[in-house]
Amino acid sequence: MSSSLTTEVTADLLQLATDIVTKARKAGATHSEVVIREGDEFSTSVRLGEVETLKESGSRGVGLRVFVGQRAASTSSSDFTPEGIDHLISGALALARVTSEDPFAGLADTSEFGKLDYDLSLYHEDVYSLPTAERIDFARRCEAAAMSADTRIQNSDGGSFDAATGRKVLANSRGFAGEYRSSYCSISTSPIAMSKTGEMQRDYWYSAARTLSKLESPESVGAEAARRTLRRLDGRRVPTQRVPIVFAPEIARSLIGAIFDAANGDSIYRGASFFTGKLGEQVAAESINVIDDGTIIGGYGSSPFDGEGLPTRRKIIVENGILKTYLLNTYTARKLNMQSTGNAVRGLSGNPGIGNGNLFLEAGTLSPQEILREIKTGFYVTELLGQGVNMVTGDYSRGASGLWIENGELTYPVQEVTVASNLKEMFRNITAIGNDLVFRGSVASPTLRIDGMTIAGE
Numbered sequence: 280m281s282s283s284l285t286t287e288v289t290a291d292l293l294q295l296a297t298d299i300v301t302k303a304r305k306a307g308a309t310h311s312e313v314v315i316r317e318g319d320e321f322s323t324s325v326r327l328g329e330v331e332t333l334k335e336s337g338s339r340g341v342g343l344r345v346f347v348g349q350r351a352a353s354t355s356s357s358d359f360t361p362e363g364i365d366h367l368i369s370g371a372l373a374l375a376r377v378t379s380e381d382p383f384a385g386l387a388d389t390s391e392f393g394k395l396d397y398d399l400s401l402y403h404e405d406v407y408s409l410p411t412a413e414r415i416d417f418a419r420r421c422e423a424a425a426m427s428a429d430t431r432i433q434n435s436d437g438g439s440f441d442a443a444t445g446r447k448v449l450a451n452s453r454g455f456a457g458e459y460r461s462s463y464c465s466i467s468t469s470p471i472a473m474s475k476t477g478e479m480q481r482d483y484w485y486s487a488a489r490t491l492s493k494l495e496s497p498e499s500v501g502a503e504a505a506r507r508t509l510r511r512l513d514g515r516r517v518p519t520q521r522v523p524i525v526f527a528p529e530i531a532r533s534l535i536g537a538i539f540d541a542a543n544g545d546s547i548y549r550g551a552s553f554f555t556g557k558l559g560e561q562v563a564a565e566s567i568n569v570i571d572d573g574t575i576i577g578g579y580g581s582s583p584f585d586g587e588g589l590p591t592r593r594k595i596i597v598e599n600g601i602l603k604t605y606l607l608n609t610y611t612a613r614k615l616n617m618q619s620t621g622n623a624v625r626g627l628s629g630n631p632g633i634g635n636g637n638l639f640l641e642a643g644t645l646s647p648q649e650i651l652r653e654i655k656t657g658f659y660v661t662e663l664l665g666q667g668v669n670m671v672t673g674d675y676s677r678g679a680s681g682l683w684i685e686n687g688e689l690t691y692p693v694q695e696v697t698v699a700s701n702l703k704e705m706f707r708n709i710t711a712i713g714n715d716l717v718f719r720g721s722v723a724s725p726t727l728r729i730d731g732m733t734i735a736g737e
Contacts, residue, residue, distance in 0.1 A: 292317070293458055295359070296450035299343060303368050303452070308345040308375075310386050310452045312587075314627060315341045318445035321407070325418045326437035327426075333415070342627030343367050347375040351384045355627035383613040387587055391609075391619065392455040394584040395591060400577045402460035403490035406442040414440045417466050417497050424501025425470040429509055436469035436481060438501070447582075455588035462489050468501050472508045480511040487719060489577055507661070514680060514694035516736045523657040524698060524732045525650060525684065528715055530660050531724035535640050537702055538569050539722075540670055542596050542604070543633050544611030544622075553673040553703055554602060562602045563706035566643065569597040571606065573621065573636025580637040580721030586625035591636055594620055600707075608633050639723040643712030647726045650711045652687035658734055659684055660698065673702040679734075697735040705729050 296313040303311035317339035324332045341364075342355040352374035356367045409417070422438030441464065448458040467485035474480075484504035486495035526534065546552035554562065563569075573591030575581050582591055587609055595603050607615065608623035608631045624634030651659070664678030676699040682689040700708075713726030 292446070292448045293450065293456055295341075296448050297456055299341070299364055299368065300450050300452050302364070303343065303345055303371070306368050307347065307372055308452070309348055310346045312344045312386060312451040313341065313449070314586075314625060315339070315448040316445065316627060318443060319407075321414065321442045322439065323411075323415050323418055323441075324437045324439040325415065325422055326435060328419055328423065330415055331437060333411075340627045341367065342625075343371050344630070345371040345375050346385055347372065349380045349382055349384050350375045350378045351381065351630070352378055353628050353630070383610055385609075386451055386453050387589060387609045387619060389453045392451075392453060392588045393590040394457045394588075395574060399459075399574070399581045399583060401489060401581060402444065402462045403492075404462070405491040406444060406462045406464040406489075408491060414442070418468075420497035421466050421468040421501045421504075422470075424498040425468045425505040425508070426501075428470075428502055428505030429472070431472045431474065431509065431512065432470045432505055433473060434471040434479075436471060436483075438468035438497075439466065441465045449584065449586075449588050451588060457584050457588060459583050464488060464491055464494055466494060466497055466500055468504045470501075470505055470508045472505075472512055474512045476513070478512065480508060480514070482507040482511055485719075487579075489579075510682065511680065511692050511694070514692035516695050517658075517683060517693055517734060518737050519733070519735050521731065521733050523654050523684075523710070523728055523730050524734070525654070525657060525659045526724075526727045526729065527659065527661050527681075528713070528717065528724055528726055529719070530663055531640070531727040532720075532722045533663060534702075534705070534727065535569060535638060535724045536722050537668060537670070538563075538596060538706070539571070539606065539635050539638050541702070542602070542606050544605045544607035544615060544617075545633055546670060547605050548611055548614040551671050553671065554605075557602050558605070560602055561600050561707075562703070563597055563600040564709045565600045566712060567597050567600050567706065567709060568595065568641040569639070570595055570641060571622070571636050571638045575637045578637040578721070579718060580635055582636070585621045586623035586631045586634070587619070589619055589621040589623065592621050606633055606635070635721060637718065637721055637723070639716060639718070640712065640725065640727075642714050642716035642725045644714055645711055647713050647715055650713055650726055650728050651684055651689065653711070654684045654687060654728070657684040658682075658693060658696075658698070659689055663698075668702070673704075675700050675702050675705060695736070698732055699735060700729075700732040704731060708732075
């Protein structure tokens with residue numbers, strides 16, 4: 280799409296959004312908010328070299344949230360005709376008039392709206408620059424690299440290539456209007472290995488980026504997927520015991536996600552989090568600094584404004600182990616008599632929720648090898664199973680597999696065990712943080728060592 284046409288289309292969507300806001304006010308809304316999303320997606324998967332799926336799609340939708348006094352309702356549609364827009368507005372107003380009043384409902388104050396005024400580098404046209412045949416070839420090369428890595432790999436769950444672009448427009452009756460575009464591409468593969476005894480194991484690896492130029496090569500992704508799969512072969516159980524546990528970065532990020540969930544304003548005002556009432560208190564080891572930053576250039580969780588039109592920002596959730604802030608949208612901020620932290624997210628319909636920007640644990644100074652070297656006996660976790668986390672009490676129990684640590688070295692694979700503790704204790708018992716922080720999504724963590732957890736095995 281040429282830059283002039285892009286500008287024209289963008290202006291049209293912005294104008295449409297502001298027009299709908301105006302029409303909703305004239306039709307009886309005290310205030311209104313419009314979000315428009317459009318996007319294109321491409322996806323292909325191959326298995327054993329043959330194309331299994333090939334999908335291309337485009338979508339466009341509009342969502343309207345109206346307030347009649349302190350009654351709120353929302354509707355959404357994919358019909359952009361004048362009749363469709365009129366139906367969208369009348370439907371939202373009809374719903375609002377029969378809903379209950381909510382004293383905390385409403386748009387943010389006018390002074391709170393805004394957006395970042397610099398380019399976050401979220402959109403790159405090159406994610407669609409490859410012809411379809413070459414996109415399929417990326418998936419095929421990724422799988423082939425994994426399959427050729429070792430004779431024990433004779434099967435595969437396939438390889439894939441995905442690309443997507445999107446645009447979001449937001450406007451409201453308090454004068455905010457903004458839009459941004461984003462892009463994404465990825466490759467992945469999931470090989471299956473078989474041991475001499477006939478045991479089968481699978482694992483996967485992937486690379487994702489906002490621009491094709493930063494995607495790792497299909498061959499390197501395939502080789503890493505093979506390495507991860509092969510190291511799982513001939514796994515065994517270990518006796519029940521308490522030893523240091525090291526979480527690989529891609530697993531440790533779920534623990535950082537748990538910190539976000541615990542600091543989520545929705546859970547806080549409902550009293551459904553073990554962080555309720557803990558602002559300003561020590562909730563983790565002094566070495567822990569957890570940050571939510573929606574302003575990182577090119578970040579997967581970056582955006583110039585949040586789901587309500589407030590500028591995104593950098594927030595320290597936990598600083599030196601002390602809980603510094605909750606994560607709030609306008610509604611939860613009012614419930615708690617606080618200020619929004621710019622963490623609103625929303626789809627086309629419904630009320631805004633709370634989401635993260637780029638959420639991460641600040642890296643430490645130790646390499647993963649240095650962390651392992653200090654452990655005489657322990658467990659390196661590479662996969663977690665199940666959903667055994669209670670955010671009210673902090674109780675934590677999940678199935679796990681990984682590699683056993685002996686005298687500072689990774690030795691043999693471990694499977695069919697459970698790791699258990701309480702998140703409140705786990706955050707305090709983080710005794711080592713790696714220097715290997717890499718963003719492969721909007722949530723990231725370096726390698727973590729946690730002491731005091733129980734492994735339930737034989």
